[in-house]
Amino acid sequence: MKKTIRIGTRDSELAMWQANTVKQALEKLGYQTELVPVKSQGDLVLDKPLYEFGITGIFTKTLDVAMLTNTIDIAVHSMKDVPTALPKGIVEAAVLKRAHTQDILVHKGTDFLNTEGIIATGSLRRKAQWLHKYPNHEVVDLRGNVNTRMQKLEDNEWNGAIFAAAGLERINLKPESYSDLKWMIPAPAQGAMLVVAKEEDEFCRKALSALNHEESEICVHIEREFLRTLEGGCTAPIGALAVIEGDNIHFKGALFSLDGSKKIGTEKTIPVTENEGFGKACAEEVLAAGGAELMKEIKKLINTKG
Template sequence: MPKGKPIIVGSRGSKLALTQTNWVISELKKLNPGVEFEIKKISTSGDKITDVPLSRLGGVGVFTKELEVALIKEKIDLAVHSAKDIPTEVSEKLTLGAMPKRVDPSDVLISAKNVTLERLPGNARIGTSSLRRKAQLLALRPDFEIVDLRGNLDTRLKKLEADDLDGIIVAHAGLIRIGYTGQISEIIPFEIMLPAVGQGSLGIEIRKDDERINKILSKMDDLHTRIAVEAERALLAKLQGGCQVPIGAHAKVLNDEVHLEAVICTLDGERTIRDSHKGPANQAAAVGNELAQRMLDNGGDKILQEIRQNFPKQMP
């Protein structure tokens, strides 16, 4: 690539995706003065199919596949993803060149009357497209009526009123990034709801053999974020989970150890397996694998088999 040629950055076209991508570019410009960047918007199958619950789409990479194809074909030089959307198995031609410092991975409640989950009325209608959120909500309050909610953040916020919902559940990180934190009714504690694997983090994907781009990204990598997300992704890979499976996990690095907590739930929230594990930070993947195996042995395998029978893959 000629030195003066702009670096082409692939991004989904939603407000949140573009905000994240523009932030990444702004940071990279500070770290690499004189380097120019250009955004190429790419629509993914997850963006195009908005009338089907995520759990019914099947397959993996519904928000990343088209960006990865563009990377491999050299139509873009890097792709900015929400880390929670990145499949646990990445093409051998690609790699995560950088993971910037994580933003709060918690889920939050935005309620019509600005009350907490505990104070919502009986049989409250809660909007979410996530089976993970649904299962943990029902584990807390079996009376909740869960309404499927798809679309970008602005769309979901509008549906709170338009669909007569009592509340919606979204990621705190997304609201932080687009400046909507004033609408939050409650930051949901991890004791009630563990987040999606990688939630709150960004993953910047590049071609594995692209030394120039790798060098440009290297200073943006946050080691603690990478270690924590590596542990979470190893757990998810071992459990063979995706959008169809109610799995929550959160890891953090304390001193030289990575601490990982995870949950597997039945769809109705009646049965949950929750466990934690810790180990050396430089063995994050092993910590994730070991915790996943323990959870499978303690009944997680049976729960996951039941769920997969309810959600056959409908898309490649």
């Protein structure tokens, strides 16, 4: 165990928290580790919505390059940021036990909900679902890491902003004035952390296999299969959540139009033992119910904006 495992991470507070969690877990198993912070293009360019970059995985690409050029050995990601197809030579090595999956609204009072209001988010999924429920509201773009977004909410006249509960909880930023958005379907793999390694690196893959949480892995793979089959990536308003309850898996997924006016969803329960291909089957049901046409519309609109 003499090799030092170099852990690549973005340098935001949340990303560093995630990387340190993996570092501590590996060191507890007797491995030597070192953190290597890397800035991504997604962190550097804050004045463009993510979909305008024209690629998925804007936050993971820099770390992929660092791994393939042997600057780092493994990389830690928020799994919802990771494209469903990994680069050649890089594989999933561990899905850690999932945290809170829910979105929350951080607000300055909720009197506005039944009238007019301004909500901030950089996510097409959150924007579409918010407008689906509150069509009279305005949704403005909000970019940056969690700390930056919280500060922007403070500095602007917005009524609220939408965050993943897990991110705020991990770095103790969850304020008192928030509401749980139980009706909002989270991003596929929200609340889960993924560690990737090089396919050829047996040492790191073996080390990380001890950190894998099987229940979380099953659920996020169903959600990501749903996303991949719908051809979502970061560029379409798609929500998906799989939860294991006893011997069953309950799944809820939906595709929305960009303006939130249309929703095509599905909800199903199957035995855990039958999870193979479940995400794909759910997505195919959505595509057959009008989702294929809606995806074409979404891509057309995004390409026009780009």
